[in-house]
Amino acid sequence: MYLTNEQKNIGKENFFATIGSEFLQRKLLKEINSKELKSGKGLGAKFFGYSTIQKPVRVAILGTGDEGGILIGAINPAYVKVVAIADVRPFNQYRAFHGDESSANARARTGLIKKYGWKDETEARSNVRVYGDYKELLEQEKNITDSESSIEAVIIGLPLFLHAPAAIAAMKQGYHVLTEKLMAHTVANCKEIARAATLYKKHCATGHQRHYNILYDLIVKILQSGAAGNIHYIAAQWHRNNKPGADSWKQPIPIEIKPNDGSLTGKLEDLLQRQEAKLKKGGLKPNEKSLLEKQIAQTKAQIADKILVAGGEYNGFKFKSAEQYGYKNEQLKIDDSNNPYDRPAAEELIRWRLFDRTSAGLMAELGSHQLDAASIFIAAMHGGKKQHPLSVSATATRTIFPQSLNDSPIDRDVDDHVHCVYDYAAPNYNQNDELGKQRKITVAYSSINGNGFGGYGETILGTKATIVIESEKEAMFYDRAEVNHKTKITVEGAGDKKQLKVTRPADGQEGDPLSTAIALQATFGDISRGYCEEIEHWAFCIRNNPDADPKKEIELDEPEKRKVKLIPKCHPEVAMGDAIIALTTNIAAKLGKTIEFEEAWFNPNNNETPEAKYLAENNPELKNFYTPDINKY
Numbered sequence: 332m333y334l335t336n337e338q339k340n341i342g343k344e345n346f347f348a349t350i351g352s353e354f355l356q357r358k359l360l361k362e363i364n365s366k367e368l369k370s371g372k373g374l375g376a377k378f379f380g381y382s383t384i385q386k387p388v389r390v391a392i393l394g395t396g397d398e399g400g401i402l403i404g405a406i407n408p409a410y411v412k413v414v415a416i417a418d419v420r421p422f423n424q425y426r427a428f429h430g431d432e433s434s435a436n437a438r439a440r441t442g443l444i445k446k447y448g449w450k451d452e453t454e455a456r457s458n459v460r461v462y463g464d465y466k467e468l469l470e471q472e473k474n475i476t477d478s479e480s481s482i483e484a485v486i487i488g489l490p491l492f493l494h495a496p497a498a499i500a501a502m503k504q505g506y507h508v509l510t511e512k513l514m515a516h517t518v519a520n521c522k523e524i525a526r527a528a529t530l531y532k533k534h535c536a537t538g539h540q541r542h543y544n545i546l547y548d549l550i551v552k553i554l555q556s557g558a559a560g561n562i563h564y565i566a567a568q569w570h571r572n573n574k575p576g577a578d579s580w581k582q583p584i585p586i587e588i589k590p591n592d593g594s595l596t597g598k599l600e601d602l603l604q605r606q607e608a609k610l611k612k613g614g615l616k617p618n619e620k621s622l623l624e625k626q627i628a629q630t631k632a633q634i635a636d637k638i639l640v641a642g643g644e645y646n647g648f649k650f651k652s653a654e655q656y657g658y659k660n661e662q663l664k665i666d667d668s669n670n671p672y673d674r675p676a677a678e679e680l681i682r683w684r685l686f687d688r689t690s691a692g693l694m695a696e697l698g699s700h701q702l703d704a705a706s707i708f709i710a711a712m713h714g715g716k717k718q719h720p721l722s723v724s725a726t727a728t729r730t731i732f733p734q735s736l737n738d739s740p741i742d743r744d745v746d747d748h749v750h751c752v753y754d755y756a757a758p759n760y761n762q763n764d765e766l767g768k769q770r771k772i773t774v775a776y777s778s779i780n781g782n783g784f785g786g787y788g789e790t791i792l793g794t795k796a797t798i799v800i801e802s803e804k805e806a807m808f809y810d811r812a813e814v815n816h817k818t819k820i821t822v823e824g825a826g827d828k829k830q831l832k833v834t835r836p837a838d839g840q841e842g843d844p845l846s847t848a849i850a851l852q853a854t855f856g857d858i859s860r861g862y863c864e865e866i867e868h869w870a871f872c873i874r875n876n877p878d879a880d881p882k883k884e885i886e887l888d889e890p891e892k893r894k895v896k897l898i899p900k901c902h903p904e905v906a907m908g909d910a911i912i913a914l915t916t917n918i919a920a921k922l923g924k925t926i927e928f929e930e931a932w933f934n935p936n937n938n939e940t941p942e943a944k945y946l947a948e949n950n951p952e953l954k955n956f957y958t959p960d961i962n963k964y
Contacts, residue, residue, distance in 0.1 A: 334799075334807075334814060337815075338814045338815060339807060341807075341809075341814065341815065341816070341817055342799060342806075342807025342808055342809055342814065343805060343806070343807055344817060344842060344847055345807065345808040345809060345817060345818045345842060346798075346806045346807055346808040346850075347846070347847040347850035347851045347854075348808075348817070348818065348819060348820070348842045348843035348844075348846045348847045348850070349553055349558060349808050349818070349820055349846070350549045350552065350553065350846075350850045351843070351845075351846030351847060351848070351849040351850030351851075351853075352819075352820040352843065352846045353846070354556065354558075354820055354822060354831055355552055355553065355556055355558070355820065356549060356552055356850070357846065357849055357850075359377070359378075360849050360850050360852075360853040360854075361849060361853075362377070363377060363853040364849065364852050364853050370545075370859035370863050370864070371407045371863050371867075374545065374859065374864075375543060375545075375859070375863065375864030375867055375868065376867070378545055378548050378864075379543060379548070379864060379868055379900065380887060380893065380895035381867065381868050381871040381872075381887075381895070382871065382887060383409065384409075384410060384870060384871055384874040384875075385874075386874070387408065387409060387410055387411050387412040387870070388410065388411055388412070388483050388484050388507075388870040388873050388874065389412050389414050389479075389480070389481065389482050389483045389484070390411050390412065390413055390414065390482060390483070390484050390485065390486055391413070391414065391415035391416065391417065391468055391472065391482045391484075391485045391486070391506075392413060392415075392416045392417070392427065392485070392486050392488065393416075393417050393465040393468065393485050393486070393487045393488065393489055393497055393501075394417070394418060394423075394465070394487060394488035394489035394490070394493075394511075395416050395417075395418045395423045395424065395426060395427035395488060396418065396420070396423045396426070396488060397440075397488075398488040398511045398538075399418070399423070399427070399486070399488025399489075399511075400423075400426050400427065400430070400431055400440030400442075400488075401439060401440055401488075401862060402486055402488055402509075402511070402538070402862060402866065403427060403440065403441070403442065403443060403446060404430070404439045404440045404441040404442075404446070404862075405439075405862030405863045405866055406446055406863075406866060407863055407866065407867055408446065408447060410866065410867045410870040410871070411866060411870055413443060413446075413447075413459060414458070414459060414460065414480060414481075414482055415459060415460040415461070415462065415468060415472065415482055416443075416459055416460075416461055416462070416468075417461075417462040417463065417464065417465045417467065417468040418463070419463045419464055419639070419650065419651070419653075419656045419680065420636055420639065420680070420681070421632055421635035421636055421638060421645045421646065421648075421650065422629075422632045422633045422635065422636050424461065424632075424646075424648065425628075425629065425632035425635075425646075426440060426442065426629070426632070427442065427443060428442050428443050428444050428452050428455050428456075428459075429442045429444060429452070429625070429628070429629070430442030430444075430445060431629070432622060432625040432626050432629055433626065433629065443455050443459060460472075461648060463648070463649075463650060463651065463656070464651075464656055465487075465489060465493070465497050465500075466500070469500055469501060469504055472504075473504065482506060483506060483507065483873065484506050484507035484508065484509070484534075484869075484870075484873060485497075485501045485506050485507075485508055485509075486508075486509045486510075486866075487501075487508060487509070487510035487511060488511050489511075490680075490683040490684075490689045490690065491513055491515070491516050491683075491689065491690050491691055491695060492516045492683075492688060492689045492690070494510050494511075494513075494514065494515045494516065494520070494524070495515040495516065495520035495521075495523055495524055495964075496964060497510075498510050498515075498524050498527070498535060499523060499524060499527040499961065499964040500964060502527045502528060502531040502533040502535065503527065503531055503964070505531070505533075506533065507533045507534040507535070507869075507873050507879070508528075508533060508534070508535045508536070509535075509536045509537075509538060509865070509866065509869050509899075510524075510535070510536075510537055510538065511537075511538045512537055512538050512539050512695075512699055512700070512703075512906070512909070513537075513691060513695040513696075513699050513909070513910050513913055513914075514537045514903070514906040514907055514909070514910040515910060516691060517914065517940070517942055517957060518907070518910065518911055518914055518915075518932060518940040518941055518942060518957070519940050519942065519943070519956070519957050519958055519959040519960075520959075521903075521906070521907040521910045521911070521935075522907065522935045522936075522937075522938075522940070522959035523959045523960070523961050523964065524903060524907075525903035525904065525907055525935035526935060526936070526959065526961045527961055527964070528879065528902075528903050529935075530961070532878045532879050532880075533879050534869060534872050534873055534876070534879045534898065534899060534902075535879075535899075535902070535903050536865065536869045536899035536900075536901055536902065536906075537901045537903075537905075537906030537909075538862070538865060538901070539699070539700070539703040539901045539905075539906065539909055540860055540861035540862050540864075540865050541700065541703055541704050541707060541803070541861060542703075542707065542861065542865065542900040542901045542905075543859075543861035543862075543863075543864035543865040543868065543900065544803060544858075544859065544860055544861035544864075545854065545858060545859055545861075545864075546800065546803065546804070546805075546806055546854075546858050547704060547707060547800075547803075547861075549806075549854075550708065550791075550798055550800065550806060551707060551708070551711045553796075553798065553808070554708060554711035554712060554791075554793075555711050555715075556831050557795075557830055557831050558795065558796060558820055558831040558833060559791065559793035559794075559795055559796040559797075559798060560793040560794030560795030560796060561712070561757070561758075561793060561794045562708065562709070562712050562757075562772055562791055562792070562793045563757065563771075563772055563773070563792060563793070563794070564772070564773050564774075564775075564791075564792040565705045565708060565709075565772065565773070565774045565775070565789060565790065565791050565792070566774075566775050566776075566789070566790045566792075567701035567702070567704065567705060567774065567775070567776045567777075567788070567789040567790070568701070568776065568777045568778065568779075568785055568787060568788070569693075569697040569698065569700070569701060569777075569778045569786075569787035570777070570778070570779050570782060570783045570784060570785050570786060570787065571779070571780055571781075571783045572780075572781070572782065572783040573731075573780040573781065574731055574780065574781050575731065575732060575733060575734055578732070578780075580682065580684045580685055580743075580745075581682055581685065581742070581743075582681055582682060583597070583598065583599050583602070583633070584599070584636065584677065584678060584681050584682075585599055585600075585633070585634050585635075585636050585637035586598060586599070586600055586637075587637035587640055588636070588637060588639065588640055588675055588677045588678060588681075589675065589678060599630060599633055599634050600634065602630055603627065603630045603631065603634065606623060606626055606627045606630060607627060609623060610623050610624065610627065636677065636681065638650050639652060639653040639656075639676075639677040639680060639681075640652060640653070640675070640677055642655065652676070652677075653675070653676035653677040653679070653680045654676040656680065658676035658677070658679045658680045659676055659679055659688070660674070660675050660676045661674050661679070662674070663686075663740075663741070663742075663744075665740070665741040665743075665744060666736060666740065666741050670736060670739075670740040671740055672739075672740040672741060672742045674686075674742075684696055684745070685742070685743035685744065685745055686743065686744050686745070687744040687745070688744075690744075690745060691913065691914060691917060692744075692745035692746060692749075692917065693727075693745065693746065693748075693749045693778040694749055694751075694778070694913040694914070694916050694917050695910075695913050695914070695917075697778045697787070698749060698751075698776055698778050698913055698916065699909055699910070699912070699913040700787075701776055701787070701789060702753075702774070702776060702909065702912045702913060702916075703909045704789050704800075705753075705755075705774045705776075705789065706718065706908065706909065706912070708789075708791055709755050709772055709774075712757070712758050712772070713756075713758055717904075717905060717908060718755055718756060719908060719911075719928055719930065719933050720753045720754065720755050720774075720912060720928050721753075721754040721755060721756060721771070721927065721928060722753065722754045722925055722926065722927045722928065723751055723752070723753050723912070723915060723916050723919050723925070723926055723928070724751065724752050724919060724924075724925040724926075725749065725750065725751035725752075725916045725917075725919040725920040726749075726750050726751075726920055726923070727746035727748065727749045727750075727917075727920035727921070728746060728747060728748045729741070729746055729747050729748075730747050730748060730781070731747045731780050731781045732747055732780070746920070747779070747780045747781070748777070748778065748779040748780065749776075749777070749778045749779075749916070749920060750776070750777045751775070751776050751777075751916050751919070751920070752773065752774070752775050752776075753773070753774040753775075753776075753912075754771045754772075754773060755771060755772040755773075755774060756770070756771060756772070757770040757771055757772050758770075786801065786802055787801075787802060788800045788801040788802055788803075792811075794811075795810075795811070795832075795833050796808060796809060796810060796811060796818075796833050797809045797811055797812065803858070803860045803861075804858045804860070805858070810833050810835050813835065816835045816836075817835070817836055817840070817841065817842030818833050818834065818835055818842050818843075819833075819834050819835075819836060819842050819843040819846075820832070820833065820834075820843070820846075821834045865899070865900075865901070868899060868900065869899050871897075872897050872898055872899055875897050876897035876898070879898065880897070881896070881898055881902075882896075883896070883897045884896055884897065885897055903935065904933075904935065907933065907935060908933055911928070911932050911933060911941065914941065914942070915928065915932075915941045918941055918942065918945050918946060921946075922945060926941070926945070928941075929941075929944075938958050938959055940957050940958065940959070942957035943957040943958055
């Protein structure tokens with residue numbers, strides 16, 4: 332959707348007027364205003380039904396790279412105490428403590444030193460045990476019995492293919508788990524995780540943070556109220572400027588790993604030389620000098636990843652080679668030419684998102700976010716019950732990487748672009764009725780490289796209104812296509828026929844300034860993406876329901892005395908559904924055919940999986956690989 336700044340401002344005002352309406356969330360928003368609640372200070376608890384805990388949960392972080400760093404930055408120390416970390420890269424161990432200063436966006440990864448107020452890395456390491464491989468951490472932590480130091484749970488930010496083995500091993504050893512999305516690398520892996528959570532009676536949450544995003548929760552309330560009418564179409568996208576030589580998934584690596592390498596910012600050694608020359612030249616303001624010194628230290632830590640070629644010691648820690656950590660040296664022959672891509676094991680480790688063995692591409696890393704959001708919105712139309720899609724059609728293309736096979740071989744398995752369309756059942760869907768089986772909600776999604784126009788977000792089209800969400804931070808509300816008009820929520824009818832109505836004041840008149848002011852004050856500058864809240868709630872569930880009883884409830888000390896279940900919102904059944912959508916889309920794109928979803932796939936206790944049906948149809952060995960078996964762990 333292409334909107335002028337004026338139209339966007341109108342849409343934002345309309346959104347605030349809607350959620351601040353006396354018919355929607357005014358009471359809650361006024362309470363937030365009176366208590367000055369913010370993310371990490373009670374806002375999530377008010378929205379998602381939890382409270383403070385007396386003692387933080389002692390946690391180990393397995394994998395402290397990009398996503399692990401985001402989760403470290405989102406930790407509220409009142410809920411979580413990090414006592415151990417594991418990562419096989421010098422660079423990631425550095426970022427775990429110091430955060431990431433490479434860009435303004437990267438600074439969301441604040442690091443443990445700042446998070447817990449330690450004065451330096453020495454003090455931090457006296458409080459946090461440091462390991463390389465996650466298996467080493469789990470093995471060594473068995474020997475720590477001190478109730479004030481031993482771990483109770485793990486947060487997993489490892490590459491996707493390690494989610495299942497790490498999560499299951501941790502639960503088997505007695506730890507609760509929060510793993511980053513996607514839940515796992517295959518549907519079989521997802522079912523294995525779900526079964527392990529039940530068997531070992533552990534909370535296992537997956538980090539689809541939109542389940543804890545205040546903005547999305549408010550949109551769900553709008554949809555449930557009927558203010559947007561009947562939803563029949565959702566468009567979503569995640570577009571990026573990634574292109575050869577400027578690809579965020581092909582991060583720069585030390586020259587010792589790959590001498591002739593094209594990457595995001597050129598050679599790390601050249602970057603360090605430029606940074607040191609700038610510092611030596613002088614003339615910097617104190618804050619500029621401090622930032623540059625931090626960036627120099629960070630670049631040196633990134634260059635230290637060269638140790639992954641053969642192993643060795645860095646910063647007092649003994650690292651193994653990438654090959655010893657389980658990564659592979661391979662000659663990738665993805666195309667039909669005689670020009671294979673030489674990929675050392677350390678490159679697979681650092682750029683794991685690019686390869687099928689370790690990743691599931693755009694749908695896992697990006698698309699799963701949008702499809703999770705669509706599932707949340709569609710569930711709101713079905714009384715809060717998660718809906719499984721009926722079918723998916725998809726296409727995937729390679730139009731950018733590489734630009735020419737004459738210049739370079741294909742350096743990745745993952746595709747450049749994915750486009751897909753899903754059918755979901757509308758509330759009045761009836762597969763046994765000629766008209767009823769046509770009552771569907773369509774979801775269209777695209778993820779492309781090479782042009783980031785439009786960024787990422789979702790657009791919801793209903794019979795009464797359109798809702799536009801941008802970058803998890805802003806929402807706009809319109810009377811369908813009337814993007815130049817302000818709106819107000821009113822009521823028509825009475826009793827059972829009472830309905831919310833979107834009304835439009837005359838041109839030039841205010842919409843609903845009181846509702847707008849109440850909502851704006853409660854949410855201005857603090858639209859949390861949900862990472863903090865998902866970790867808080869997970870810790871709350873661990874403290875109040877240590878055996879992960881799915882039926883256990885708690886009554887919150889609130890005026891309405893509401894009861895809430897003591898399990899994470901994105902528990903295994905929910906997370907598995909999101910993974911099945913993403914992974915089945917990859918199959919549909921690979922085969923170039925429409926796939927109808929089967930309910931058996933969504934049952935963790937059923938052995939049927941889409942991969943076993945479509946990718947291993949005539950291969951018994953692969954069928955076994957794609958069939959869940961918890962005993963293999």
